[in-house]
Structure formats: structure tokens, C-alpha cells
Amino acid sequence: MVNAKEFRKWLPVMLVLALLLAGCATAPTPGVPEAPQVTVSRYVQLGAASSALAADTAIALYNSKQIDANTFNQIRTYLKLADQAFRDIATETASADTWAVMRTKIAAIGAKIAVSQTVTDPTLQAQLNAIVTALQNILGVV
């Protein structure tokens, strides 16, 4: 039960608290997505990690003669292009550009490399696919 006397004592405090929160609470509501450049950065980080794994696998396959020099060179060229794209996108997300400018530049960078490579080794194929997925996710954000 409410004690009327005690309630009157605390009422001003509660009202001030409510007004303060009503006026000052600008925090986003739960479930608000993170800033898009942060999401892009995380996908870039995943893509770069996938590229590193793919490079290790490709080198191991080449050294064990499971892929020839021509195939290795094609994969190397692709991975280096992807790495450069990830660096360019990461540099853009860390820049002082507005998101409107940033997204245009990122879309242009990503579109140049978001194509898959086909190899016979399933492990390497999965790692190459992960790079493409990261790039597609980036393009999905922008």
C-alpha cells in the first residue's frame, strides 16, 4: 500500500528524475545497429583474415606440388588485389569523410574485386569464398 505522506515526500524527487530523463536521455533504443562504417570495418577485418588463411593454404599447396605455378600466380594476383582493396576500404572507413562520401568510395573499391576464383582444393576454395562473402557483405552495407 502507498503511504501518502511518504509518497508526497518522494514525489518531487521522482518528478525531477523523470523530467531529467525525458529531456536528456538521448541514448539509442535497444537494438539500434552500430555505425555502418564500423560494420564495414569488421567485414574488412574478416576478409583480410580469410585472405591470410588462403595465402597460407595456397603456398602449402604449391610447395607440395598440388597446384602448379600458373595457378599459384593467379591466386597470388587475386589475393594481393583483395588485400589492396581491404586496405583501401579500411583507410576510407578510418577517414574523416562523411558516411555519404565514404559509402560511394567503398562501393567503387569493392565492386572491382568482388568476383570469385575457382580452385580444385576445397579448403582453399572455402577461404577464397570467404573473401568474396566479406566483400559482398561490405557492398551490402554501402
Add this chain to the structure above:
Amino acid sequence: MSTVASTTIGLILQLVSTGISEVPALISAIKGLVQANPSMTAEQIVALCQTICQDVMTTTQATDAKLDAVDTAQPASYG
């Protein structure tokens, strides 16, 4: 009106109906409500992106160096 403010007023109305002894619980509930709404400032977003960018630079440069170290003009090693 923000979600935090409307929920706070709802909690106060609930307090009135349940008893004034619940004030500490109300304050705790409001505190939890505000803490459940994290937000990043523009400066924090830039700082986080710069940190990730640095990691991407390090990772990709190391990857490229490993790839460049393979000499396909020579027969593949068995190491």
C-alpha cells in the same frame, strides 16, 4: 518522447501503485535501462575504425609479403 523517458515514467507509475519502499529498486531499474542503451560518439567510431584499419594493414601486408616470398620461377620446395 524517448524510450528511456517513457519507460521511466511507467516505472514511476508502477512504483506509486506498489509502494514507496520500492524507490531503490526504481533507481536500480532506471540505471539498468540507461546502461542497456550504449551509444558511441563520433570520436569513438573513428577511433574504433582506425584501430581495425591498423589491424587490416598489418594483416594484409604480412600476407602480401608471404605471397611475394614464393619464387615460382624456381621449382616448388618441399618444406
